[in-house]
Amino acid sequence: MPRPPDPAKRRALLDRVRAYALRNGLTDLSLRPLARALGTSDRMLLYYFGTKERMIAEALALFERRPLLRVRTALETTGSPTDPAGLRRFMEELWRQFGEPDVRAALPLYLEVMSASVLHPDRYGPVMRDIVTEWTDLLTSVFHGLGMNRDQALTQATVLTDACLGLLMAPLANGHWAQADTAFHALLDALEPGWRIPESTRTSADSTARTAN
Amino acid sequence: MPRPPDPAKRRALLDRVRAYALRNGLTDLSLRPLARALGTSDRMLLYYFGTKERMIAEALALFERRPLLRVRTALETTGSPTDPAGLRRFMEELWRQFGEPDVRAALPLYLEVMSASVLHPDRYGPVMRDIVTEWTDLLTSVFHGLGMNRDQALTQATVLTDACLGLLMAPLANGHWAQADTAFHALLDALEPGWRIPESTRTSADSTARTAN
DNA sequence: CCGTACATGTAGCAACCGCTACACCCAAAT
DNA sequence: ATTTGGGTGTAGCGGTTGCTACATGTACGG
Numbered sequence: 001m002p003r004p005p006d007p008a009k010r011r012a013l014l015d016r017v018r019a020y021a022l023r024n025g026l027t028d029l030s031l032r033p034l035a036r037a038l039g040t041s042d043r044m045l046l047y048y049f050g051t052k053e054r055m056i057a058e059a060l061a062l063f064e065r066r067p068l069l070r071v072r073t074a075l076e077t078t079g080s081p082t083d084p085a086g087l088r089r090f091m092e093e094l095w096r097q098f099g100e101p102d103v104r105a106a107l108p109l110y111l112e113v114m115s116a117s118v119l120h121p122d123r124y125g126p127v128m129r130d131i132v133t134e135w136t137d138l139l140t141s142v143f144h145g146l147g148m149n150r151d152q153a154l155t156q157a158t159v160l161t162d163a164c165l166g167l168l169m170a171p172l173a174n175g176h177w178a179q180a181d182t183a184f185h186a187l188l189d190a191l192e193p194g195w196r197i198p199e200s201t202r203t204s205a206d207s208t209a210r211t212a213n
Numbered sequence: 214m215p216r217p218p219d220p221a222k223r224r225a226l227l228d229r230v231r232a233y234a235l236r237n238g239l240t241d242l243s244l245r246p247l248a249r250a251l252g253t254s255d256r257m258l259l260y261y262f263g264t265k266e267r268m269i270a271e272a273l274a275l276f277e278r279r280p281l282l283r284v285r286t287a288l289e290t291t292g293s294p295t296d297p298a299g300l301r302r303f304m305e306e307l308w309r310q311f312g313e314p315d316v317r318a319a320l321p322l323y324l325e326v327m328s329a330s331v332l333h334p335d336r337y338g339p340v341m342r343d344i345v346t347e348w349t350d351l352l353t354s355v356f357h358g359l360g361m362n363r364d365q366a367l368t369q370a371t372v373l374t375d376a377c378l379g380l381l382m383a384p385l386a387n388g389h390w391a392q393a394d395t396a397f398h399a400l401l402d403a404l405e406p407g408w409r410i411p412e413s414t415r416t417s418a419d420s421t422a423r424t425a426n
Numbered sequence: 427c428c429g430t431a432c433a434t435g436t437a438g439c440a441a442c443c444g445c446t447a448c449a450c451c452c453a454a455a456t
Numbered sequence: 457a458t459t460t461g462g463g464t465g466t467a468g469c470g471g472t473t474g475c476t477a478c479a480t481g482t483a484c485g486g
Contacts, residue, residue, distance in 0.1 A: 025331075025332045027240050027328075027329075027332065028332065108328075108331040108332065111324075111327065111328045111331060112328045112331075112332070114324065114328070114382065114385070114386055115240075115321075115324045115325045115327070115328035116240075117385075117386055118238075118321040118324060118325075118385050118386075119238045119240065119241065119321065119325070128386040128387075129386050129387045129388075131386075132383055132386045132387045133387055136387075154392065155392075155395050155396055155399045156399065158383075158389075158392050158393065158395070158396035158399075159376075159380075159396045159399050159400050159403070161379075161383065162376070162379040162380045162382075162383040162393060162396060163372075163375070163376035163379050163380070163400065164379065165378075165379035165382060165383055166374075166375040166376050166377065166378035166379025166380065166381075166382065167372075167375045167376070167379065168379075169327065169375075169378060169379065169382060170345055170371075170374065170375040170378055172327070172330075172331050173327055173330060173331075173341040173342050173344075173345045174341075174342045174345045174346055175342075176371075179367065179368075179371050180371065180375060182368050182371070183368055183371035183372045183375060186368045186369065186371075186372050186407075187372050187376065189407070190372070190403050190404050190406075190407045191403050193403075193406075194399075194402070194403050
Protein backbone atom coordinates (compact mmCIF):
# COMPACT_ATOMS: atom_id res chain seq x y z
CA MET A 1 0.00 0.00 0.00
CA PRO A 2 2.13 2.88 -1.26
CA ARG A 3 0.91 6.35 -0.51
CA PRO A 4 -1.60 7.21 -3.20
CA PRO A 5 -0.86 10.56 -4.79
CA ASP A 6 -4.05 12.45 -4.22
CA PRO A 7 -3.55 14.90 -1.37
CA ALA A 8 -6.75 16.83 -1.97
CA LYS A 9 -9.27 14.03 -1.62
CA ARG A 10 -7.17 12.49 1.12
CA ARG A 11 -7.26 15.66 3.14
CA ALA A 12 -10.98 16.15 2.58
CA LEU A 13 -11.64 12.59 3.67
CA LEU A 14 -9.44 13.00 6.72
CA ASP A 15 -11.36 16.11 7.71
CA ARG A 16 -14.62 14.19 7.64
CA VAL A 17 -13.01 11.36 9.60
CA ARG A 18 -12.01 13.87 12.24
CA ALA A 19 -15.54 15.25 12.38
CA TYR A 20 -16.94 11.74 12.73
CA ALA A 21 -14.52 10.85 15.52
CA LEU A 22 -15.46 14.08 17.22
CA ARG A 23 -19.10 13.08 17.26
CA ASN A 24 -18.84 9.35 17.83
CA GLY A 25 -15.68 8.86 19.84
CA LEU A 26 -12.68 6.67 19.27
CA THR A 27 -13.27 3.48 21.21
CA ASP A 28 -16.34 2.36 19.30
CA LEU A 29 -15.02 3.58 15.97
CA SER A 30 -14.88 0.89 13.31
CA LEU A 31 -14.16 1.21 9.64
CA ARG A 32 -17.38 0.02 8.07
CA PRO A 33 -19.87 2.26 9.90
CA LEU A 34 -17.45 5.15 9.50
CA ALA A 35 -17.19 4.55 5.77
CA ARG A 36 -20.95 4.20 5.48
CA ALA A 37 -21.47 7.51 7.25
CA LEU A 38 -18.93 9.14 4.96
CA GLY A 39 -20.47 7.72 1.80
CA THR A 40 -17.49 5.54 0.96
CA SER A 41 -16.32 2.07 1.72
CA ASP A 42 -13.88 0.77 4.27
CA ARG A 43 -11.80 -0.28 1.29
CA MET A 44 -11.28 3.37 0.36
CA LEU A 45 -10.32 4.41 3.87
CA LEU A 46 -7.65 1.76 3.93
CA TYR A 47 -6.63 2.66 0.40
CA TYR A 48 -5.95 6.22 1.48
CA PHE A 49 -4.59 5.67 4.96
CA GLY A 50 -3.29 2.13 4.84
CA THR A 51 -4.34 1.27 8.36
CA LYS A 52 -7.03 2.19 10.81
CA GLU A 53 -4.41 3.12 13.36
CA ARG A 54 -2.61 5.44 10.94
CA MET A 55 -5.91 7.01 9.95
CA ILE A 56 -6.77 7.79 13.56
CA ALA A 57 -3.27 9.04 14.21
CA GLU A 58 -3.51 11.42 11.26
CA ALA A 59 -6.96 12.57 12.31
CA LEU A 60 -5.62 13.35 15.77
CA ALA A 61 -2.56 15.04 14.32
CA LEU A 62 -5.01 17.30 12.52
CA PHE A 63 -5.86 18.75 15.93
CA GLU A 64 -2.26 19.60 16.58
CA ARG A 65 -1.95 21.31 13.23
CA ARG A 66 -5.15 23.31 13.69
CA PRO A 67 -5.55 23.55 17.46
CA LEU A 68 -8.82 24.02 19.24
CA LEU A 69 -7.79 27.13 21.10
CA ARG A 70 -6.62 30.19 19.30
CA VAL A 71 -3.85 31.23 21.66
CA ARG A 72 -2.61 33.78 19.17
CA THR A 73 -6.01 35.43 19.16
CA ALA A 74 -6.10 35.38 22.93
CA LEU A 75 -2.69 37.00 23.12
CA GLU A 76 -3.74 39.65 20.64
CA THR A 77 -6.99 40.55 22.37
CA THR A 78 -5.67 40.52 25.92
CA GLY A 79 -2.04 41.35 25.31
CA SER A 80 0.92 39.30 26.42
CA PRO A 81 0.47 38.68 30.13
CA THR A 82 3.23 40.69 31.78
CA ASP A 83 1.38 41.27 35.04
CA PRO A 84 -1.15 39.30 37.12
CA ALA A 85 -4.08 41.25 35.74
CA GLY A 86 -2.95 40.51 32.21
CA LEU A 87 -2.55 36.83 33.01
CA ARG A 88 -6.03 36.79 34.44
CA ARG A 89 -7.45 38.41 31.32
CA PHE A 90 -5.54 35.87 29.24
CA MET A 91 -6.93 32.94 31.23
CA GLU A 92 -10.45 34.31 31.08
CA GLU A 93 -10.19 34.67 27.33
CA LEU A 94 -9.00 31.07 27.05
CA TRP A 95 -11.84 29.94 29.28
CA ARG A 96 -14.26 31.84 27.10
CA GLN A 97 -12.89 29.98 24.09
CA PHE A 98 -13.38 26.71 25.95
CA GLY A 99 -17.03 27.65 26.24
CA GLU A 100 -17.50 27.83 22.49
CA PRO A 101 -19.60 24.97 21.15
CA ASP A 102 -16.94 23.64 18.82
CA VAL A 103 -14.32 23.54 21.53
CA ARG A 104 -16.67 22.10 24.10
CA ALA A 105 -17.75 19.41 21.66
CA ALA A 106 -14.14 18.31 21.36
CA LEU A 107 -13.61 17.82 25.08
CA PRO A 108 -15.03 14.28 25.23
CA LEU A 109 -12.56 13.21 22.57
CA TYR A 110 -9.70 14.65 24.62
CA LEU A 111 -10.98 12.81 27.67
CA GLU A 112 -11.10 9.66 25.63
CA VAL A 113 -7.56 10.11 24.35
CA MET A 114 -6.45 10.78 27.90
CA SER A 115 -7.98 7.54 29.05
CA ALA A 116 -6.49 5.68 26.12
CA SER A 117 -3.08 7.18 26.79
CA VAL A 118 -3.00 5.42 30.16
CA LEU A 119 -4.07 2.10 28.71
CA HIS A 120 -1.94 2.28 25.57
CA PRO A 121 0.96 4.60 26.36
CA ASP A 122 2.86 3.64 23.24
CA ARG A 123 0.08 4.72 20.91
CA TYR A 124 -1.66 7.62 22.63
CA GLY A 125 0.76 8.42 25.44
CA PRO A 126 2.67 11.25 23.78
CA VAL A 127 -0.48 13.00 22.54
CA MET A 128 -1.94 13.84 25.92
CA ARG A 129 1.42 14.27 27.60
CA ASP A 130 2.42 16.85 25.01
CA ILE A 131 -0.80 18.80 25.50
CA VAL A 132 -0.45 18.99 29.28
CA THR A 133 3.26 19.73 29.03
CA GLU A 134 2.67 22.42 26.42
CA TRP A 135 0.25 24.33 28.62
CA THR A 136 2.37 23.89 31.72
CA ASP A 137 5.44 25.14 29.85
CA LEU A 138 3.61 28.14 28.45
CA LEU A 139 2.27 29.15 31.84
CA THR A 140 5.61 28.45 33.51
CA SER A 141 7.31 30.94 31.22
CA VAL A 142 4.54 33.44 31.89
CA PHE A 143 4.96 33.10 35.65
CA HIS A 144 8.70 33.27 35.20
CA GLY A 145 8.17 36.53 33.35
CA LEU A 146 6.16 37.74 36.33
CA GLY A 147 9.23 37.46 38.51
CA MET A 148 9.01 33.98 40.00
CA ASN A 149 11.90 31.61 39.98
CA ARG A 150 11.67 28.42 37.97
CA ASP A 151 10.33 26.23 40.76
CA GLN A 152 7.67 28.69 41.86
CA ALA A 153 6.65 29.30 38.27
CA LEU A 154 6.39 25.58 37.55
CA THR A 155 4.29 25.03 40.66
CA GLN A 156 1.89 27.87 39.88
CA ALA A 157 1.65 26.75 36.27
CA THR A 158 0.86 23.20 37.37
CA VAL A 159 -1.81 24.43 39.76
CA LEU A 160 -3.42 26.50 37.04
CA THR A 161 -3.17 23.90 34.30
CA ASP A 162 -4.35 20.93 36.32
CA ALA A 163 -7.11 22.84 38.10
CA CYS A 164 -8.46 24.04 34.75
CA LEU A 165 -8.22 20.50 33.46
CA GLY A 166 -10.41 19.34 36.31
CA LEU A 167 -12.81 22.23 35.82
CA LEU A 168 -13.20 21.15 32.21
CA MET A 169 -13.52 17.43 32.90
CA ALA A 170 -15.95 17.53 35.81
CA PRO A 171 -18.81 19.08 33.81
CA LEU A 172 -18.42 16.23 31.34
CA ALA A 173 -19.41 13.94 34.19
CA ASN A 174 -22.17 15.93 35.85
CA GLY A 175 -23.16 18.45 33.18
CA HIS A 176 -22.88 21.43 35.49
CA TRP A 177 -21.16 23.85 33.16
CA ALA A 178 -22.45 27.00 34.82
CA GLN A 179 -21.23 25.74 38.17
CA ALA A 180 -17.78 25.09 36.72
CA ASP A 181 -17.83 28.55 35.17
CA THR A 182 -18.47 30.16 38.54
CA ALA A 183 -15.83 27.97 40.13
CA PHE A 184 -13.30 29.00 37.48
CA HIS A 185 -13.61 32.66 38.34
CA ALA A 186 -13.53 31.87 42.04
CA LEU A 187 -10.34 29.92 41.41
CA LEU A 188 -8.79 32.93 39.71
CA ASP A 189 -9.91 35.09 42.63
CA ALA A 190 -8.05 32.79 44.96
CA LEU A 191 -4.94 32.35 42.85
CA GLU A 192 -4.39 35.89 41.59
CA PRO A 193 -3.07 37.34 44.88
CA GLY A 194 -0.37 34.69 44.82
CA TRP A 195 0.80 35.98 41.44
CA ARG A 196 1.32 39.54 42.61
CA ILE A 197 4.36 39.12 44.80
CA PRO A 198 7.45 37.71 43.13
CA GLU A 199 9.17 37.35 46.55
CA SER A 200 12.38 36.25 44.85
CA THR A 201 13.92 34.97 48.03
CA ARG A 202 11.84 36.19 50.85
CA THR A 203 14.35 38.30 52.86
CA SER A 204 12.50 38.27 56.13
CA ALA A 205 10.07 41.15 56.49
CA ASP A 206 9.56 42.76 53.10
CA SER A 207 6.98 45.43 53.63
CA THR A 208 6.03 45.44 49.95
CA ALA A 209 4.97 49.06 49.86
CA ARG A 210 4.03 48.51 46.27
CA THR A 211 1.01 50.75 45.91
CA ALA A 212 0.16 49.69 42.42
CA ASN A 213 -3.52 50.37 42.89
CA MET B 214 -30.41 -17.57 33.47
CA PRO B 215 -31.69 -17.68 37.05
CA ARG B 216 -29.35 -16.45 39.73
CA PRO B 217 -27.18 -19.44 40.68
CA PRO B 218 -27.21 -20.01 44.42
CA ASP B 219 -23.54 -19.90 45.28
CA PRO B 220 -22.75 -16.54 46.82
CA ALA B 221 -19.30 -17.52 48.06
CA LYS B 222 -17.69 -18.54 44.79
CA ARG B 223 -19.59 -15.83 43.01
CA ARG B 224 -18.19 -13.17 45.30
CA ALA B 225 -14.68 -14.57 45.09
CA LEU B 226 -14.88 -14.62 41.32
CA LEU B 227 -16.22 -11.08 41.27
CA ASP B 228 -13.33 -9.91 43.40
CA ARG B 229 -10.85 -11.33 40.92
CA VAL B 230 -12.79 -9.77 38.06
CA ARG B 231 -12.46 -6.41 39.80
CA ALA B 232 -8.72 -6.92 40.24
CA TYR B 233 -8.36 -7.84 36.58
CA ALA B 234 -10.34 -4.81 35.44
CA LEU B 235 -8.17 -2.69 37.69
CA ARG B 236 -5.04 -3.90 35.94
CA ASN B 237 -6.26 -4.22 32.37
CA GLY B 238 -8.97 -1.62 31.99
CA LEU B 239 -12.53 -1.87 30.80
CA THR B 240 -12.50 -1.00 27.12
CA ASP B 241 -10.32 -3.91 26.01
CA LEU B 242 -11.89 -6.33 28.47
CA SER B 243 -13.33 -9.42 26.82
CA LEU B 244 -14.65 -12.56 28.40
CA ARG B 245 -12.28 -15.18 27.06
CA PRO B 246 -8.93 -13.59 28.02
CA LEU B 247 -10.44 -12.59 31.36
CA ALA B 248 -11.58 -16.15 32.01
CA ARG B 249 -8.21 -17.52 30.94
CA ALA B 250 -6.42 -15.18 33.34
CA LEU B 251 -8.79 -16.24 36.11
CA GLY B 252 -8.38 -19.94 35.41
CA THR B 253 -11.96 -20.45 34.33
CA SER B 254 -13.94 -20.30 31.16
CA ASP B 255 -16.10 -17.58 29.71
CA ARG B 256 -18.93 -20.02 30.16
CA MET B 257 -18.50 -19.83 33.93
CA LEU B 258 -18.45 -16.05 33.99
CA LEU B 259 -21.71 -15.97 32.10
CA TYR B 260 -23.10 -18.72 34.27
CA TYR B 261 -22.47 -16.67 37.39
CA PHE B 262 -23.21 -13.19 36.09
CA GLY B 263 -25.49 -13.83 33.16
CA THR B 264 -24.07 -11.07 31.04
CA LYS B 265 -20.80 -9.27 30.53
CA GLU B 266 -22.49 -5.96 31.19
CA ARG B 267 -23.97 -7.13 34.48
CA MET B 268 -20.62 -8.58 35.49
CA ILE B 269 -18.88 -5.26 34.91
CA ALA B 270 -21.67 -3.40 36.65
CA GLU B 271 -21.34 -5.61 39.70
CA ALA B 272 -17.56 -5.28 39.69
CA LEU B 273 -17.91 -1.50 39.61
CA ALA B 274 -20.58 -1.59 42.30
CA LEU B 275 -17.98 -3.36 44.43
CA PHE B 276 -16.09 -0.07 44.49
CA GLU B 277 -19.09 1.77 45.85
CA ARG B 278 -19.57 -0.80 48.58
CA ARG B 279 -15.92 -0.76 49.60
CA PRO B 280 -14.71 2.71 48.55
CA LEU B 281 -11.16 3.60 47.71
CA LEU B 282 -10.81 6.40 50.20
CA ARG B 283 -11.32 5.86 53.89
CA VAL B 284 -13.19 9.07 54.63
CA ARG B 285 -14.14 7.77 58.04
CA THR B 286 -10.49 7.22 58.85
CA ALA B 287 -9.63 10.66 57.58
CA LEU B 288 -12.33 12.22 59.74
CA GLU B 289 -11.09 10.30 62.76
CA THR B 290 -7.44 11.18 62.34
CA THR B 291 -7.95 14.84 61.47
CA GLY B 292 -11.23 15.53 63.18
CA SER B 293 -14.34 16.86 61.56
CA PRO B 294 -13.35 20.03 59.71
CA THR B 295 -15.01 22.84 61.63
CA ASP B 296 -12.45 25.49 60.72
CA PRO B 297 -10.20 26.19 57.72
CA ALA B 298 -7.19 24.57 59.34
CA GLY B 299 -9.20 21.44 60.02
CA LEU B 300 -10.45 21.36 56.44
CA ARG B 301 -6.90 21.70 55.22
CA ARG B 302 -5.78 18.80 57.41
CA PHE B 303 -8.72 16.78 56.14
CA MET B 304 -7.84 17.49 52.52
CA GLU B 305 -4.20 16.69 53.09
CA GLU B 306 -5.13 13.37 54.66
CA LEU B 307 -7.33 12.56 51.68
CA TRP B 308 -4.53 13.53 49.31
CA ARG B 309 -2.18 11.29 51.26
CA GLN B 310 -4.62 8.43 50.78
CA PHE B 311 -4.70 9.18 47.08
CA GLY B 312 -0.96 8.65 47.08
CA GLU B 313 -1.27 5.09 48.34
CA PRO B 314 -0.40 2.53 45.67
CA ASP B 315 -3.77 0.80 45.77
CA VAL B 316 -5.69 4.01 45.37
CA ARG B 317 -3.36 5.35 42.72
CA ALA B 318 -3.63 2.11 40.78
CA ALA B 319 -7.38 2.57 40.62
CA LEU B 320 -7.24 6.05 39.10
CA PRO B 321 -6.90 4.90 35.47
CA LEU B 322 -10.07 2.88 35.84
CA TYR B 323 -11.90 5.93 37.12
CA LEU B 324 -10.59 7.92 34.18
CA GLU B 325 -11.81 5.20 31.89
CA VAL B 326 -15.26 5.14 33.46
CA MET B 327 -15.35 8.90 33.20
CA SER B 328 -14.61 8.70 29.49
CA ALA B 329 -17.15 5.94 29.02
CA SER B 330 -19.77 7.92 30.90
CA VAL B 331 -19.63 10.60 28.22
CA LEU B 332 -19.89 8.11 25.38
CA HIS B 333 -22.49 5.84 27.00
CA PRO B 334 -24.37 8.00 29.50
CA ASP B 335 -27.08 5.41 30.01
CA ARG B 336 -24.65 2.73 31.16
CA TYR B 337 -21.86 4.57 32.95
CA GLY B 338 -23.28 8.06 33.28
CA PRO B 339 -24.60 7.80 36.84
CA VAL B 340 -21.41 6.21 38.17
CA MET B 341 -19.11 9.15 37.59
CA ARG B 342 -21.77 11.76 38.17
CA ASP B 343 -22.51 10.29 41.57
CA ILE B 344 -18.84 10.32 42.54
CA VAL B 345 -18.32 13.97 41.59
CA THR B 346 -21.63 14.98 43.14
CA GLU B 347 -20.86 13.08 46.33
CA TRP B 348 -17.59 14.91 46.88
CA THR B 349 -19.05 18.25 45.94
CA ASP B 350 -21.95 17.75 48.34
CA LEU B 351 -19.66 16.67 51.17
CA LEU B 352 -17.41 19.69 50.74
CA THR B 353 -20.38 22.00 50.27
CA SER B 354 -21.75 21.02 53.65
CA VAL B 355 -18.30 21.49 55.15
CA PHE B 356 -18.01 25.00 53.72
CA HIS B 357 -21.54 25.68 54.82
CA GLY B 358 -20.50 24.68 58.31
CA LEU B 359 -17.66 27.14 58.03
CA GLY B 360 -20.13 30.00 57.73
CA MET B 361 -20.60 30.42 53.99
CA ASN B 362 -24.00 30.61 52.41
CA ARG B 363 -25.11 27.83 50.07
CA ASP B 364 -23.91 29.49 46.87
CA GLN B 365 -20.51 30.37 48.22
CA ALA B 366 -20.12 26.93 49.73
CA LEU B 367 -21.09 25.24 46.48
CA THR B 368 -18.63 27.37 44.54
CA GLN B 369 -15.75 26.70 46.90
CA ALA B 370 -16.59 23.00 46.97
CA THR B 371 -16.64 22.90 43.18
CA VAL B 372 -13.29 24.65 42.99
CA LEU B 373 -11.76 22.21 45.41
CA THR B 374 -13.32 19.07 43.95
CA ASP B 375 -12.64 19.86 40.32
CA ALA B 376 -9.14 21.19 40.93
CA CYS B 377 -8.22 18.04 42.83
CA LEU B 378 -9.75 16.01 40.02
CA GLY B 379 -7.42 17.73 37.59
CA LEU B 380 -4.45 17.33 39.91
CA LEU B 381 -5.16 13.61 39.99
CA MET B 382 -5.78 13.22 36.26
CA ALA B 383 -2.86 15.22 34.92
CA PRO B 384 -0.18 12.95 36.38
CA LEU B 385 -1.88 10.06 34.62
CA ALA B 386 -1.00 11.82 31.39
CA ASN B 387 2.50 13.08 32.13
CA GLY B 388 3.58 10.98 35.09
CA HIS B 389 4.66 13.96 37.16
CA TRP B 390 3.24 12.90 40.51
CA ALA B 391 5.72 14.87 42.62
CA GLN B 392 4.91 18.00 40.64
CA ALA B 393 1.20 17.48 41.23
CA ASP B 394 1.91 16.92 44.91
CA THR B 395 3.68 20.26 45.19
CA ALA B 396 0.91 21.91 43.21
CA PHE B 397 -1.73 20.44 45.55
CA HIS B 398 -0.19 22.09 48.59
CA ALA B 399 0.28 25.32 46.67
CA LEU B 400 -3.39 25.16 45.76
CA LEU B 401 -4.33 24.78 49.39
CA ASP B 402 -2.05 27.72 50.23
CA ALA B 403 -3.96 29.80 47.75
CA LEU B 404 -7.45 28.63 48.68
CA GLU B 405 -7.21 28.53 52.47
CA PRO B 406 -7.33 32.32 53.01
CA GLY B 407 -10.62 32.35 51.11
CA TRP B 408 -12.05 29.89 53.61
CA ARG B 409 -11.33 32.09 56.59
CA ILE B 410 -13.63 34.95 55.70
CA PRO B 411 -17.29 34.20 55.20
CA GLU B 412 -17.67 37.72 53.65
CA SER B 413 -21.40 37.41 53.38
CA THR B 414 -21.84 39.94 50.59
CA ARG B 415 -18.71 41.57 49.26
CA THR B 416 -19.36 45.30 49.27
CA SER B 417 -17.62 46.58 46.13
CA ALA B 418 -14.16 48.04 46.84
CA ASP B 419 -12.71 46.04 49.67
CA SER B 420 -9.36 47.41 50.77
CA THR B 421 -8.41 44.15 52.50
CA ALA B 422 -6.12 45.66 55.10
CA ARG B 423 -5.69 42.17 56.43
CA THR B 424 -2.31 42.22 58.18
CA ALA B 425 -2.23 38.50 58.83
CA ASN B 426 1.56 38.40 58.98
C1' DC C 427 -28.48 -46.95 44.84
C1' DC C 428 -30.55 -43.61 42.49
C1' DG C 429 -32.31 -38.95 41.13
C1' DT C 430 -31.82 -34.38 41.09
C1' DA C 431 -29.70 -29.95 41.17
C1' DC C 432 -25.62 -27.50 40.97
C1' DA C 433 -21.46 -26.97 38.35
C1' DT C 434 -18.57 -27.17 34.27
C1' DG C 435 -16.45 -28.54 29.76
C1' DT C 436 -17.03 -28.59 24.54
C1' DA C 437 -18.66 -26.95 20.48
C1' DG C 438 -20.50 -23.70 18.01
C1' DC C 439 -23.55 -19.69 16.35
C1' DA C 440 -24.15 -15.26 14.24
C1' DA C 441 -22.19 -10.96 14.00
C1' DC C 442 -18.52 -8.07 13.67
C1' DC C 443 -13.59 -6.80 13.27
C1' DG C 444 -9.37 -5.10 10.38
C1' DC C 445 -7.68 -6.15 6.27
C1' DT C 446 -6.77 -8.23 1.46
C1' DA C 447 -7.32 -10.33 -3.25
C1' DC C 448 -9.11 -9.47 -7.45
C1' DA C 449 -11.49 -7.58 -10.97
C1' DC C 450 -13.20 -3.63 -12.98
C1' DC C 451 -13.84 1.36 -14.70
C1' DC C 452 -12.00 5.18 -16.92
C1' DA C 453 -9.05 8.92 -18.17
C1' DA C 454 -4.52 10.15 -19.75
C1' DA C 455 -0.20 8.94 -21.83
C1' DT C 456 2.19 6.43 -25.36
C1' DA D 457 -5.31 1.78 -30.38
C1' DT D 458 -3.27 0.16 -26.62
C1' DT D 459 -1.15 0.48 -22.33
C1' DT D 460 -0.90 2.35 -17.83
C1' DG D 461 -2.26 3.42 -13.38
C1' DG D 462 -5.16 5.81 -10.15
C1' DG D 463 -9.73 5.03 -8.06
C1' DT D 464 -13.53 1.71 -6.63
C1' DG D 465 -16.79 -2.30 -5.88
C1' DT D 466 -17.27 -7.20 -4.35
C1' DA D 467 -16.27 -10.86 -1.94
C1' DG D 468 -14.08 -12.97 1.45
C1' DC D 469 -10.26 -14.30 4.83
C1' DG D 470 -8.91 -15.30 9.47
C1' DG D 471 -9.92 -13.91 13.82
C1' DT D 472 -12.59 -12.30 17.93
C1' DT D 473 -16.80 -10.93 20.05
C1' DG D 474 -20.81 -12.04 23.41
C1' DC D 475 -23.53 -15.66 24.09
C1' DT D 476 -25.94 -20.41 23.82
C1' DA D 477 -27.03 -25.51 23.28
C1' DC D 478 -25.88 -29.66 24.85
C1' DA D 479 -23.71 -33.03 27.43
C1' DT D 480 -21.37 -34.35 31.26
C1' DG D 481 -19.43 -34.36 35.86
C1' DT D 482 -20.17 -34.28 40.81
C1' DA D 483 -22.19 -34.15 45.27
C1' DC D 484 -25.82 -34.96 48.15
C1' DG D 485 -30.73 -36.13 49.75
C1' DG D 486 -34.07 -39.73 49.12
